[in-house]
Amino acid sequence: xxxxxxxxxxxxxxxxxxxxYETTEGTIYNLAGGDWDTIAAAPEGEKERIVVNMGxxxxxxxGVLRLILELDGETVTDARCGIGYxxxxxxxxxxxxxxxxxxxxxxxxDYLTPFFNEAAYxxxxxxxxxITEQIPERASVIxxxxxxxxxxxxxxxxxxxxxxxxxxxTAMTFGFRERxxxxxxxxxxxxxxxxSAFIRPGGVAQDLPADGEKAIRDTLPxxxxxxxxxxxxxxDNAIWMGRTVDVGYLDLQxxxxxxxxxxxxxxxxxxxxxxxxxxxxxxxxYEFDVPTQTSCDAYGRFLIRIAEMHESLKIVEQCLDRLxxxxxxxxxxxxxxxxxxxxxxxxxxxSTEHIKHIxxxxxxxxxxxxxxxxxxxxVPPGQAYAAVESPRGELGAHVVSAGGTxxxxxxxxxxxxxxxxxxxxxxxxxxxADVIAAVASIDPVMGGxxx
Amino acid sequence: MNxxxxxxxxxxxxxxxVIGVRQGSFNIAGSGDTSGFGGLVSPIVxxxxxxxxxxxxxxxxxxxxxxxxxxxxxxxxxxxxxVVVDRGEITFFVHRHHLVEFARVLRDEPGxxxxxxxxxxxxxxxxxxxxxxxxxxPFLSITHNRRIRVEVTAPDADPHIPSIVGVYPSNDxxxxxxxxxxxxxxxxxxxxxxxxxxxxxxGHPQRKDYPxxxxxxxxxxxxxxxPDNRRAYN
Numbered sequence: 001x002x003x004x005x006x007x008x009x010x011x012x013x014x015x016x017x018x019x020x021y022e023t024t025e026g027t028i029y030n031l032a033g034g035d036w037d038t039i040a041a042a043p044e045g046e047k048e049r050i051v052v053n054m055g056x057x058x059x060x061x062x063g064v065l066r067l068i069l070e071l072d073g074e075t076v077t078d079a080r081c082g083i084g085y086x087x088x089x090x091x092x093x094x095x096x097x098x099x100x101x102x103x104x105x106x107x108x109x110d111y112l113t114p115f116f117n118e119a120a121y122x123x124x125x126x127x128x129x130x131i132t133e134q135i136p137e138r139a140s141v142i143x144x145x146x147x148x149x150x151x152x153x154x155x156x157x158x159x160x161x162x163x164x165x166x167x168x169x170t171a172m173t174f175g176f177r178e179r180x181x182x183x184x185x186x187x188x189x190x191x192x193x194x195x196s197a198f199i200r201p202g203g204v205a206q207d208l209p210a211d212g213e214k215a216i217r218d219t220l221p222x223x224x225x226x227x228x229x230x231x232x233x234x235x236d237n238a239i240w241m242g243r244t245v246d247v248g249y250l251d252l253q254x255x256x257x258x259x260x261x262x263x264x265x266x267x268x269x270x271x272x273x274x275x276x277x278x279x280x281x282x283x284x285x286y287e288f289d290v291p292t293q294t295s296c297d298a299y300g301r302f303l304i305r306i307a308e309m310h311e312s313l314k315i316v317e318q319c320l321d322r323l324x325x326x327x328x329x330x331x332x333x334x335x336x337x338x339x340x341x342x343x344x345x346x347x348x349x350x351s352t353e354h355i356k357h358i359x360x361x362x363x364x365x366x367x368x369x370x371x372x373x374x375x376x377x378x379v380p381p382g383q384a385y386a387a388v389e390s391p392r393g394e395l396g397a398h399v400v401s402a403g404g405t406x407x408x409x410x411x412x413x414x415x416x417x418x419x420x421x422x423x424x425x426x427x428x429x430x431x432x433a434d435v436i437a438a439v440a441s442i443d444p445v446m447g448g449x450x451x
Numbered sequence: 452m453n454x455x456x457x458x459x460x461x462x463x464x465x466x467x468x469v470i471g472v473r474q475g476s477f478n479i480a481g482s483g484d485t486s487g488f489g490g491l492v493s494p495i496v497x498x499x500x501x502x503x504x505x506x507x508x509x510x511x512x513x514x515x516x517x518x519x520x521x522x523x524x525x526x527x528x529x530x531x532x533x534v535v536v537d538r539g540e541i542t543f544f545v546h547r548h549h550l551v552e553f554a555r556v557l558r559d560e561p562g563x564x565x566x567x568x569x570x571x572x573x574x575x576x577x578x579x580x581x582x583x584x585x586x587x588x589p590f591l592s593i594t595h596n597r598r599i600r601v602e603v604t605a606p607d608a609d610p611h612i613p614s615i616v617g618v619y620p621s622n623d624x625x626x627x628x629x630x631x632x633x634x635x636x637x638x639x640x641x642x643x644x645x646x647x648x649x650x651x652x653x654g655h656p657q658r659k660d661y662p663x664x665x666x667x668x669x670x671x672x673x674x675x676x677x678p679d680n681r682r683a684y685n
Contacts, residue, residue: 084647259621375684411572
C-alpha cells in the first residue's frame with residue numbers, strides 16, 4: 001500500500017460534507033463530515049434555533065404523537081403536533097360493510113372508550129331509523145352501565161399513563177391494576193376486555209349474564225377503596241403538584257375558541273356535560289354531579305377525573321338498582337339482530353334454543369336470520385348527528401345514509417382530535433417538561449385522533 | 452344508463468334532493484344475476500326542503516338568522532339555499548360565498564350564540580351534478596343548548612369553500628382533515644396541509660372515486676375478492 005499517494009482535491013466551494021481524495025485506485029470520498037464550526041455557523045444576526053422532534057416513538061408522548069418543539073434553552077417557543085401515524089381508514093372501511101358491522105370498526109377507534117364509540121354510532125343510526133323511542137329500557141340501562149364503567153377504566157388509564165409520563169410509576173401500576181378490575185367486568189358481560197362491539201343499533205348484543213349484576217356490585221367496594229389509594233398517592237403529593245399546578249394553563253376563553261370539551265373545559269369552570277345538557281340513553285333520570293375546577297391547569301383536570309370516577313360509580317349503582325327484566329333489543333324483527341349467544345360445550349355460539357327456533361319451528365325466523373345476517377337492514381336516506389359525553393369530551397357521530405344496507409358516510413368528531421389542537425396554546429412559553437404534563441392532561445388517545 | 456331506465460324523479464321532489472341512482476340489488480354488475488333484481492333502478496332522494504313553521508326553537512333560530520343577515524345587508528334568500536328539518540335536526544344549506552359571514556352571525560349574535568363549531572365533515576356525492584362535494588358543519592350553542600347543522604356545497608370542478616378558521620379557530624385541524632380526505636380547498640386557511648395521510652400522498656382517500664384497496668384472499672383454493680369488489684347488497 002506504500003505506492004498509494006493521497007492528493008487532496010478539497011477546494012473551497014465543494015461539498016463540505018463529503019470531500020474527496022484522488023488515489024491511484026480511484027476517487028475516495030470522505031464522508032466524515034466537516035468541521036462543526038463551519039457547518040453550524042449561523043448567519044450573522046440570526047438567533048440560534050433548536051428544533052426538537054419528540055416522538056412519534058417516545059414513551060411520554062401519550063401514544064404515537066409527534067411533537068415538534070422549537071426551543072430557546074429549556075423554554076418552548078413553538079409547539080406543533082404531527083399526527084396521522086395511527087390512521088386506519090375506519091371511516092372509509094365502514095362504507096363497505098353493513099350498518100351492524102360498522103360497530104366492529106368504531107369500537108376500535110378510541111381504544112380506551114369502546115362503549116362510547118359504539119353508543120355514539122348506534123344513537124346516530126337509531127336516529128336515522130327513527131327508533132330512538134323504541135329502545136327497550138333495559139338496553140338503555142345496560143348501555144349507561146357499560147359507559148360509566150368505561151369512563152372509570154378510561155380515567156384510570158389517563159391517571160396511569162399521565163403519572164408514568166411524569167415519573168410517578170406507582171400511579172401507573174395502580175391505575176392499570178384497577179383498570180383490570182373493570183376490564184374483567186367487560187369480559188364477563190361482553191366476552192371481550194376491549195373492542196367488544198357490544199352496543200348494536202337497536203339495543204345491545206346480549207343480556208347481562210346471570211351473575212353479572214352481582215359481580216359488578218361486588219367489585220364496586222374494592223374499586224372505590226383502590227381508587228382512593230391512587231388518589232391519596234397523588235392529591236397532596238408535593239412532587240405531583242409541582243409538576244401539574246399551573247401547568248398546561250388554558251382558560252375558558254381559550255377553551256371556547258379551540259372548541260375544547262370534556263375535563264379540560266370543566267377545569268376552566270364551565271359545568272358543560274352533554275349528559276346533563278342534552279341527555280341520551282335516559283341520563284336525565286340519574287343523579288350525579290358534574291365536577292368542575294377553576295384552576296384551568298393540569299392539576300385541576302386530574303382532580304376532575306378523580307371526582308368523575310366517583311360520580312360514575314354512583315351512576316353504576318343506580319343502574320344496578322333499576323335493572324328490571326325485559327328485552328335488550330328493539331322489537332322490530334326487521335332491525336333486531338336475531339342471534340342469541342350462549343356458551344356451549346364447544347365455546348361461544350348461538351344458543352341451542354335459537355337454533356331450534358329457526359331450524360325447526362319458524363320459517364320466518366330463519367328467513368329473518370338469513371336476511372339480517374347476510375344483507376342487513378336498510379336505513380332511509382338522510383343524515384344525523386349524535387353526540388355523547390365521552391371521558392375526553394364531545395364524541396359526535398355524523399352518519400349519512402343513502403338508503404342502502406351500508407352507511408354512505410360516517411364521520412366521527414373525536415374529542416382527542418379536537419382537543420389536541422390546544423397543545424400549542426398550553427405549552428408555548430413553558431418548559432419542555434411541562435409539555436408532557438400538558439399533553440397528558442388533555443389525555444389524547446391516538447387511535448381516536450387518527451381513526 | 453339508457454333513456455328507458457332513466458329514473459323518474461318522484462312527483463313533488465326537487466331534482467336538487469336527488470343525490471344518486473341505485474341500480475340493481477347487488478353492488479356489482481355483470482355477474483350473470485338472473486333474479487331480475489339486477490334491473491332495478493331507483494333514485495336516491497334525500498329529505499327535501501322544509502316549509503315554515505319548522506317547529507320548536509327552529510323558528511326562533513331561523514328568524515334570528517334572517518334578521519341578523521338583513522342587518523348586514525344580506526337578504527336571507529341570497530345566503531340560505533334551503534332549510535331542511537329532518538329527524539329532529541335542522542340543516543341550513545348556505546351558499547359558499549357567504550359562509551364566513553354566516554358563521555360570524557352564528558357566533559356573535561346574542562340570540563344565536565353558537566359558541567362552538569364541532570368541526571367539518573365532507574361528504575362526496577359523485578352523482579349530484581354541480582354539487583358533488585358537501586361540507587357539513589355541526590354547531591353547538593351552550594348558552595341556548597341548541598344544535599344546528601350548516602351544509603355547504605361545491606362542485607368537483609371548483610372545490611373551493613372559504614375557511615372559517617378565522618371565526619372558529621377550532622376548525623383548523625378539521626378543515627385540514629377534510630382537505631386531506633376530500634380535496635376540498637378551504638380558501639384562507641392558515642396552512643392547509645395534509646394531516647392524516649403522508650405529505651406526499653396522491654389522491655383524497657374518502658372520495659367515492661377512490662378505491663378502498665385491499666387484496667384478494669386465497670384460502671383452501673377459493674379466492675375471496677377484496678371488500679370493495681365483493682358481491683354484496685347495496
